[in-house]
Amino acid sequence: MSEASETRSMGALAEEAWDVSKTVVIAVGITLFVRFFFIQPFNIPSASMEPTLMTGDFILVDKIDYGYSKASLIYPLTRMPTEGRVFSDMPERGEVAVFKNARDKNKDYVKRIVGVPGDTVQVIGGVLHxxxxxxxxxxxxxxxxxxxxxxxxxxxxxxxxxxxxxTYIVQECDGNRGDLDNTPPKRVPEGFYFMMGDNRDESADSRTPMVQLVPHDALVGRARRVAFSVDGGRAKFWEVWKWPVAVRYGRIGDKVE
Incomplete structure (x- = not known):
C-alpha cells in the first residue's frame, strides 16, 4: 500500500469514528432531553403498590403534568439547594405519582395521592377516611x-x-396492623400531599415516620403506563434467556390507574 493510500485509509477511519461519536452524543443528548422534560422510566422493586403495580414492573412517568423541580433532575443534581417548581399543575386525589423521599436518602418512591392540600386524612380500622x-x-x-x-x-x-x-383496586391483609390500620387525623397543609400504597398493610407511606407528608417540590411525575414487566421469581431483568417464561406479556402497555 502506498503512503498516499494509507493516509486516505486512516482519514476514512477517523471520519467514520467521528460520525459514530456524533451519533452516540446526539442519541445520548436526545435520551437525556426526553428523560428530563417528558418521560422517565422507573422500576418497581417492592410489592407496596400491588395489585396496581407489581414487583418487576417498569413504568413510564410523565413529568409534564406536575412541572419541574430539582426532583426532576438526575443525581446528584437532585440535592441542589433550590426550591420551587416551574410550569406546575396541581395533582389530584387518586393519581399514582413518583416522588423523592428526603427521609430515605432521596430514593424514588411510588404511591397514590389520597390527600391534597386542605384535606384531613385518617385510617380507621383499615378504612381510609x-x-x-x-x-x-x-x-x-x-x-x-x-x-x-x-x-x-x-x-x-x-x-x-x-x-x-x-376508582382503583387496593389490597388489605387479614389481621390488624395497628400502626397502619389506625392513624390519627392528619390535616394536609398547602404545598404537601398524603401518599399511600395500594397494598395497604405492606407500604411505607405518609402514615409512617419514614415518609410523612410529601412536599410538592419532591414530586417527580405521574405514573402513566407499564412499559415492561418481569416476574422476579422466575428471572432477573438481565436474564434475557429466561424472558419467554418470565415476562408478564399481559401487563405490557397497561395504563396505570
Whole structure:
C-alpha cells in the first residue's frame, strides 16, 4: 500500500469514528432531553403498590403534568439547594405519582395521592377516611398471599375517591396492623400531599415516620403506563434467556390507574 493510500485509509477511519461519536452524543443528548422534560422510566422493586403495580414492573412517568423541580433532575443534581417548581399543575386525589423521599436518602418512591392540600386524612380500622367520611369501597375478592413474611389471606377492594374521583383496586391483609390500620387525623397543609400504597398493610407511606407528608417540590411525575414487566421469581431483568417464561406479556402497555 502506498503512503498516499494509507493516509486516505486512516482519514476514512477517523471520519467514520467521528460520525459514530456524533451519533452516540446526539442519541445520548436526545435520551437525556426526553428523560428530563417528558418521560422517565422507573422500576418497581417492592410489592407496596400491588395489585396496581407489581414487583418487576417498569413504568413510564410523565413529568409534564406536575412541572419541574430539582426532583426532576438526575443525581446528584437532585440535592441542589433550590426550591420551587416551574410550569406546575396541581395533582389530584387518586393519581399514582413518583416522588423523592428526603427521609430515605432521596430514593424514588411510588404511591397514590389520597390527600391534597386542605384535606384531613385518617385510617380507621383499615378504612381510609377523607375529611371525616369513609372512602367508598367494595369487596371484590379474597386470596392467599404473603403479608409481613407470613402466608395470610388478603382482601381486595375497589376503592373510589370522593367527588367523582377515580376508582382503583387496593389490597388489605387479614389481621390488624395497628400502626397502619389506625392513624390519627392528619390535616394536609398547602404545598404537601398524603401518599399511600395500594397494598395497604405492606407500604411505607405518609402514615409512617419514614415518609410523612410529601412536599410538592419532591414530586417527580405521574405514573402513566407499564412499559415492561418481569416476574422476579422466575428471572432477573438481565436474564434475557429466561424472558419467554418470565415476562408478564399481559401487563405490557397497561395504563396505570
Amino acid at each position: 377523607i375529611n371525616g367520611q369513609a372512602v367508598e369501597r367494595e369487596l371484590i375478592e379474597s386470596r392467599e398471599t404473603t403479608c409481613s413474611d407470613r402466608d395470610l389471606s388478603a382482601r381486595r377492594y375497589r376503592e373510589t375517591m370522593p367527588d367523582g374521583g377515580p
